[in-house]
Each structure stands twice: as structure tokens, then as C-alpha cells.
Amino acid sequence: xxxxxxxxxxxxxxxxxxxxxxxxxxxxxxxxxxxxxxxxxxxxxxxxxxxxxxxxxxxxxxxxxxxxxxxxxxxxxxxxxxxxxxxxxxxxxxxxxxxxxxxxxxxxxxxxxxxxxxxxxxxxxxxxxxxxxxxxxxxxxxxx
Numbered sequence: 001x002x003x004x005x006x007x008x009x010x011x012x013x014x015x016x017x018x019x020x021x022x023x024x025x026x027x028x029x030x031x032x033x034x035x036x037x038x039x040x041x042x043x044x045x046x047x048x049x050x051x052x053x054x055x056x057x058x059x060x061x062x063x064x065x066x067x068x069x070x071x072x073x074x075x076x077x078x079x080x081x082x083x084x085x086x087x088x089x090x091x092x093x094x095x096x097x098x099x100x101x102x103x104x105x106x107x108x109x110x111x112x113x114x115x116x117x118x119x120x121x122x123x124x125x126x127x128x129x130x131x132x133x134x135x136x137x138x139x140x141x142x143x144x
Contacts, residue, residue: 012066014128015059018083021124022055025090025117034109037097047093048117051086055121058082077132084125090118 029044058079065071065079094115101111 012063014080014124014131015062015066018055018059018062018124018128021117021120022052022059024052025055025086025121026052028114028117032110034113035107037106037110037114047090048114051090051118051121054086055083055124058086073132077129080125080128080130080132082125083128084122087118087120087122087125091115091122094118 026049029039029041029048062076062079065075097106097111097114100106101108
């Protein structure tokens, strides 16, 4: 498609993957497949639902941006940063849970089930930032 930066079709996989990861980030409090944790609903909302919704919203907006004739690489770069921050939030808020698992106060299956989405969201955000960082992204936005 004329006006599209090189590889724009390839990068549309990131938002699609992000939609799946965003849903996965929301699910752990509601699917206790590996053991029950004693956590308040408001904490689960802040630790899983809010970051998951942020990821879903950013991915949906990014899909829209990527469909435009001249997608802004800067907007896509910032989108990756927002996803990385959501993932970092999830990782940071689950540090006490990992400590509880290490001390035998929480089942390890549940600890991993609740903590792993944060790591994956963070890695997705970092991969996204790396994809839209650098001269290729700069050239696409400057019209070179």
C-alpha cells in the first residue's frame, strides 16, 4: 500500500497478539485453575483488570492507527511504552504474592498463574517499543 512504512503489515501482529495477552491479563482472578488466593476484589481489579483493559484499549487504537494510510510511528512507539508500563505495574504488584509463595503461604501454581501475565505484558510492551524505535520509525514519520 503506498505511503505505508516498510513492515507495517508485519507490525499489525503486535496489536493482535496484544489483544490476546490483554484478555489473559484479566482472566486469572476469575479462573482459579491452580489454587485459590485470598485477595480482595478491588486489589484484583487494580492488579489485573485495569492493566488488562489498558492493553486492550492501546491495542485497539493501534490497530486503527495501523490501518491509516500513513500510520504514525511515534504514536505506535508510545503505545508500546504504555503497554510496558501496564506490564511493569502488574509485575510490581505481584512481588508480595511471589514472596508469599516462597514462604509457603500461597500455592505456587496460583502464584505463577497470577504473576506470569504481568511478565508477558511487559515483554510485549518492550518488543513493541523496540519495533518502533530507531531510524526506520523516524524516517517513516519524517517522510524521508
